[in-house]
Amino acid sequence: MLEIKHISKTFNPGTVNEKQALRGLSLALKDGDFVTVIGGNGAGKSTLLNAIAGTWKVDEGQILIDGVDVTKYPEHKRAAFLGRVFQDPMNGTAATMGIEENLALALRRGDRRTLKKGIVAGERKLYRDMLARLGLGLENRLTSKVGLLSGGQRQALTLLMATLKKPKLLLLDEHTAALDPKTAAKVLETTETIVNQDHLTTLMITHNMRDAIHIGNRLIMMNNGEIIYDVSGDEKKGLTVEDLLKKFAEASGEEFANDRMMLAR
Amino acid sequence: MNIMVLINALPGAAAQGLIWGIMAIGVYITYRILDVADLTVDGSMCTGGAVFIMMMLNGRSVWLSMAAAFATGMISGLVTGLFHTFMGIPAILSGILTQLGLWSVNLKIMGKANQAINVDKYDLLVSLRFIKNVPFYKNTILLVCLITVVLIVVLYWFFGTELGCSLRATGCNDKMARAQGINTDLGRVLGLMISNGLVALSGSLLTQYQGFADINMGRGAIVIGLAAVIIGEAVFGKVFRNFGFKLLAVSLGSIIYYLVLQVVIWMGIDTDLLKLLSALVVAVFLAIPVWQERYFSKPVKRGGNS
Numbered sequence: 001m002l003e004i005k006h007i008s009k010t011f012n013p014g015t016v017n018e019k020q021a022l023r024g025l026s027l028a029l030k031d032g033d034f035v036t037v038i039g040g041n042g043a044g045k046s047t048l049l050n051a052i053a054g055t056w057k058v059d060e061g062q063i064l065i066d067g068v069d070v071t072k073y074p075e076h077k078r079a080a081f082l083g084r085v086f087q088d089p090m091n092g093t094a095a096t097m098g099i100e101e102n103l104a105l106a107l108r109r110g111d112r113r114t115l116k117k118g119i120v121a122g123e124r125k126l127y128r129d130m131l132a133r134l135g136l137g138l139e140n141r142l143t144s145k146v147g148l149l150s151g152g153q154r155q156a157l158t159l160l161m162a163t164l165k166k167p168k169l170l171l172l173d174e175h176t177a178a179l180d181p182k183t184a185a186k187v188l189e190t191t192e193t194i195v196n197q198d199h200l201t202t203l204m205i206t207h208n209m210r211d212a213i214h215i216g217n218r219l220i221m222m223n224n225g226e227i228i229y230d231v232s233g234d235e236k237k238g239l240t241v242e243d244l245l246k247k248f249a250e251a252s253g254e255e256f257a258n259d260r261m262m263l264a265r
Numbered sequence: 266m267n268i269m270v271l272i273n274a275l276p277g278a279a280a281q282g283l284i285w286g287i288m289a290i291g292v293y294i295t296y297r298i299l300d301v302a303d304l305t306v307d308g309s310m311c312t313g314g315a316v317f318i319m320m321m322l323n324g325r326s327v328w329l330s331m332a333a334a335f336a337t338g339m340i341s342g343l344v345t346g347l348f349h350t351f352m353g354i355p356a357i358l359s360g361i362l363t364q365l366g367l368w369s370v371n372l373k374i375m376g377k378a379n380q381a382i383n384v385d386k387y388d389l390l391v392s393l394r395f396i397k398n399v400p401f402y403k404n405t406i407l408l409v410c411l412i413t414v415v416l417i418v419v420l421y422w423f424f425g426t427e428l429g430c431s432l433r434a435t436g437c438n439d440k441m442a443r444a445q446g447i448n449t450d451l452g453r454v455l456g457l458m459i460s461n462g463l464v465a466l467s468g469s470l471l472t473q474y475q476g477f478a479d480i481n482m483g484r485g486a487i488v489i490g491l492a493a494v495i496i497g498e499a500v501f502g503k504v505f506r507n508f509g510f511k512l513l514a515v516s517l518g519s520i521i522y523y524l525v526l527q528v529v530i531w532m533g534i535d536t537d538l539l540k541l542l543s544a545l546v547v548a549v550f551l552a553i554p555v556w557q558e559r560y561f562s563k564p565v566k567r568g569g570n571s
Contacts, residue, residue, distance in 0.1 A: 053444070079446035092444070094437040097430075105434050108427055109446040115423075118430035161445070 001201040002029040002169050007051055007061030008225075021047040022058070023225040029169070029201055034216035037205045038244070043222040045205045049171045052203070054078040066168045080110030083162030083200075085155065085175040092158030095147035099138060099157065102146055103127045106161035130160055134190060152183030156190055163194050170195065172204040188215070209241045223252045271531040275524060276396050276406060282523030283409040284391075284470045285489055286516035287416060289497075291463035292490030293515045298424070299436040299456040301349075304360030306464045306490060308367030309341040310483030313465025314472035315374040318382050327390050331469045338465020339458040341367055346454030356453075371480055381477040389473045409470065413516050416463065421509040423459075432456050464490075485540055488547050493519035495550040 009022040021044045029035060039045050051058050052065075054075040063071050065081045086092050093102050104119040107126075124142060131139040134156045138149075146154060155175060162170060172191065176184035192215060195202050206212050212219055218232035221244065228251035231239065288310060295303040313334035320330035341363055348359035372378065384392040391405040401407060423429045434442040435452035442449050464486070472478040497511075497518025505514045530536060 074448075075443045076446050076448045079444055082444075084444045086440070086444075091438070091440050094434045094441055096437045097433060101430060101433075105430060105442075105445045105447070111427075111446075113427040113431045113447065115426045115428055118425050118427050 001031045001033070001066055002027070002052070002203070003062075003064040004028070004052070005062040005064075007058045007063065009047060009051060009056075009058050021225050022051060024061070025226060026061075027220070027227065029203070032199050032201055033218055034195055034200075034202045035204070035218045035220060036212040036216045037203060037220050037222060038207070038209060038212045039222035040248075044225040045222050046173055047225070048222070049084075049173050049203065049205065052078075052169070053082055053084055053171060081168040083165075083167035083170045085158045085162050085170075085172050087174040087177050089151040089154040089158070089178055092161065093146045093154050096145060098143045099131070099146055099149075100124060100127055100142040102157065103130075103161060103164060106164045109165050130164065131157075133193075134160060150183075152179050152187060155179060155183075155187050159187065159191060159194065163198060163200065166198055166200070168201065170200045170202040170204075172202065174205050174207055177207055209244055213237075213239045213241070213244070221248060221251070223248070228252060271528065274527050274531065277393055278523040278527035279520055280391075280393070280396055280406050280409060280474065281471075282520030283406065283413060283516065284467055284474055285523065286467075286493060286519035287409075287413060287470065288464045288467035288486060289490040289493030289515045289519045290413075290416065290420070290512055291460040291467070292487065293494050293512065294420075294456055294460040294463070296491065296494060297436075298433055299453060299460075301356040301436075301453070301457070302360070302487070303342075303345060303457060303460060304357060304487055305341055305345045305363045305367075305457070305461055306360075306486045307483045308364035308371065309338045309461040309464045310468040310471075310486045311371045311478065311480060312341055312367055312374070313338050313468025314478035314482055315371045315380070315468075316465070317469035317472050318380045318478040319374055321382055321387050321389075322380065327388060327473075331390075331466060334469035335462045335466045338468070339462040341465070342458035342461030343454060345461070346457040349457075350450035350453055368480070375478060375480070379477055379479040382472070384473075384476060391470055391473045392476065393474055405474065412470070417509055417512045417516075420459075420512060424508060428455075485543065488540075488543055489519070489522065491551070492522050492543060492547045495547065496521050499550070 004025060004027040006024045006026055007022055008020070008024050011017070011019045011021055025044070025048065037045050037048070050056065052063060054070070054073055054077075058071065061071070062069060065078070068081070070078050070081065084092070094105070100119055100123075104123060107123065127142060128139045131142075136153055136156060138153065138157065146157065149157065159175070175191070176187050179187060188211065191204075194200070202216070204216065206215075213236065217236070218230070219236050219239070220227050221229035229247050288306065292303070292306060295301045316337045317330045317334040320333050321327065325333075344366075345359045345363040348354045348362055349356050354362070382389070384394055391408055393405070395403050395405040424433060431442065431447040432452045432455060434445065434447055435449045436456070439449045442452070468483065471482065494515050495518070497514035497516070500521065501510070501514035501517060505511055526539065529539070529542070534542075
């Protein structure tokens, strides 16, 4: 489904702030894979997701989604293949627009925007049904402005928008990190439900090692722009947080450095 | 101070306010919907007037001349849009560059710094002579009202389409817009084109109204446009929630601006000071929401118990 071949990215080349964020990274995802991504601060996790999403172009390498070479596609064109949820709940939705307007934008992801009506009456039933699945009572607030919603509600809505039109690949960039623990657990539960129901191929960055172990069928650990550990199936299920920390020390030769991740143990 | 002088001047002020209101709706599209302060308008206002008057003087019809003004306004918006997106220049600087360039363009269109047109010799749609003592269907205020309503209806329809919604999303949150497959560069260019088309159309109406086009006619237009947007929101913001009514509020805001201006002039203020006054008023009104946020906001209570 996703094939990444030797991609590299250096930020601010030739300056004192030069940072090689990805170093010839390769990764292949099978259809229906649910992969969790962990790693220390500055390991390149978000950079990897941004490279796939096309926030900027990679310096080297190739990215294929569902067999299509998207390496040269601009961000908005790649969106046809992708569903994305960001860490900051403010980023995924348009605050001054209504819930149904946001969903209508998402339903048309990958289509040409024409002069047809932005929302057709028939869509509202679909939106109501989908919102009811979230269990947040949003199905009765279709015309409410998204800016009025809480962070957790906005993140759940973003998740719905990312999956309303089934994406080839779902990219979740620490999408529960900015939420309080209770809300985070709820959003994560919703994530698993949607991913399982729609059999979505998913790449999820998380700072919570237990989540990384218990969710999904494959786990990758990143450090310094490379994948240093890749585990799936039964071996992954049997992992403990201690195993992961040991693996990290072995592979990188240093202690695991991620403030939030240490706290989340 | 003769009150009759003021009362006699008010219909003219209202007509001017209506005409500038169309420009202000253009400013609303960039400033409020696209979240860009577009300074192109100071130039494209005059471009609209210049194109219109030269077309008329060369014997074209009033409607064709106005359509040409609208089209050239869109082209100036396109230029600013390309400066901003294709060439990566910050929006505000892109507008200043286009505005400066348009100064020369406007001079070249008109051939000199101003051109006059005689309403008796040319069949104009609106004029300051058509305010009083004309059959109602020729009344300038009524005609500009009708044009404004038609424009608002068209804009209301457009911003409800898929394309219009994508423009609104671009202005609100361009990261989200791109993630939903919206070409935000295209949206910005399109928005700037529509906005400046409206501004130039307003310039063509103003030229008819005052009977001449002048190289300086758009100077400070952005400030007047912002004033109209802010006044409209301050006065009608609580009542008008619907998008169409919000546009109407901008037009009404522009009328209020010109009525107040007329009163201030009637009270005998030195007219040289008017632009300074406008600038200060707009500055203060722009600051109010910031001050509210900074000094008077209450901490927001968030859900959750952590």
